[in-house]
Each structure stands twice: as structure tokens, then as C-alpha cells.
Amino acid sequence: MNPHRYSDPEIAAIYRVIAERRDMRHFLPTPVAPEILTRILRAAHQAPSVGLMQPWRFIRITDVNIRNSIHRLVDEERIQTAQAIGEYENTARMAEFLRLKVEGILDCGELLVATLCDKREQHVFGRRTLPEMDIASVSCAIQNMWLAARAEGLGMGWVSIFDPVKLGALLQIPSGAKPIAVLCLGHVSSFYKEPMLIETGWKQAKPLADMVMENIWNPHE
Secondary structure: OOOOOOOHHHHHHHHHHHHHHHHHOOOOOOOHHHHHHHHHHHHOOOOHHHHHOOOOOEEOOOOHHHHHHHHHHHEEEHHHHHHHHHHHHHHHHHHHHHOOOOOOOOOOOEEEEEEEEHHHHHHOOOOOOOOOOOHHHHHHHHHHHHHHHHHHHOEEEEEOOHHHHHHHHHHHOOOOOEEEEEEEOOOOOOOOOOOOOHHOOOOOOHHHHHOOOOOOOOOOO
């Protein structure tokens, strides 16, 4: 028997929280308890990072005016995204996108912005040929937050529809740093049974078998 293995209930809980995590867009205005927020941020800070560079920085938005400004930036980009979809696909798809709820910025109990830190060029370990590993590291931190939030009974949504230059200027983010996620965190009335984009018919998820290859790149037809 593997002495490092968790108990069956502990293993089941881990797989359950992974399976039930959802990118949430609908929130209740109920505040998030400070101790729960701290636990979730601590989970983020325990994420792995290339070369232990810990490139994540989190800005907690408590100013209502700044929250409203972030919402305006996201809505501005939502329109731009819709127009791009219309040009790339068709106007029907554009209209379908515009009907989607893509964020819960004004509703969620907590709003955070996840950013890459500045002076990242100083970190070479693990990034000499793959500099984008800093983004991968922050993504691991965000995933930790998502799973911890779900375990706490809270929803979280990752909003990426924004202009990073404009958001950076709004939040006075220094040159070299970059916002990569607006994170809506809070209580929800229920969790989506399936990812929202599946429930709304926007897209269907592909099966695992289509994603796994052996030895060489040999995608399934």
C-alpha cells in the first residue's frame, strides 16, 4: 500500500471539488467573511511557480468607484469582442455572444485583480526558453483559489475581457507588470450543473480521448 496516499474520503473530496468547480457569473451580494478570503488567498500563495518566482500579485478592490470603472472597461471590451466575433464568424454568433452574461463584477462580494509582477526579466530559472511560464504560475495560483473557493461553498469567476493597458492605468500598475484576470468571488444561490457555456449552448466540451496522444503529435480526426 502506498504510505503517501490520502484516505478514500479525502481523495473523493479532492476529485469532487475539481469536478464541481465552475466559472461563475451569478452572485449574491452577501459579504465574504475575512477569514475565508484569507484562506483562499493563502491557497493561491501556496501554488507552484517556476523558479519559485511567485509572480502573482493580487489587488483587492474595495472602492466602489474603482469597481464601477472596472465594470465599464469590461463592458467596453465586451462590445469590441462581440464585433470581432461578428467579423470572424457571423452576426448571429455575435448576437448570441451579447446575450451571454460574461461577468459578475457589480454583484460579487469580493473583487480582486490578479496581475503578473514587474521585473520578471530577472527571473531566468525555467523561463529562458519559455518566458510565458510566469503566466502559467499565476494561473496555478488562480486555480488554487477556484478550488478553495468551491470547497468553502463560494463561487469564483475569471474575467479576461478587458484591455490590460487601460486596466493597468486605472489601478496604477507599474511598468512591466500586467493584469491578467479580474476575479469575481462570492456567495451564490447555486452552482451551474455544467459549465455555463455548455448550459447556454455556446460550446460543447471535447472528450479527454481527443486530447491525449502518445509519443508523437497525432490528433484524433
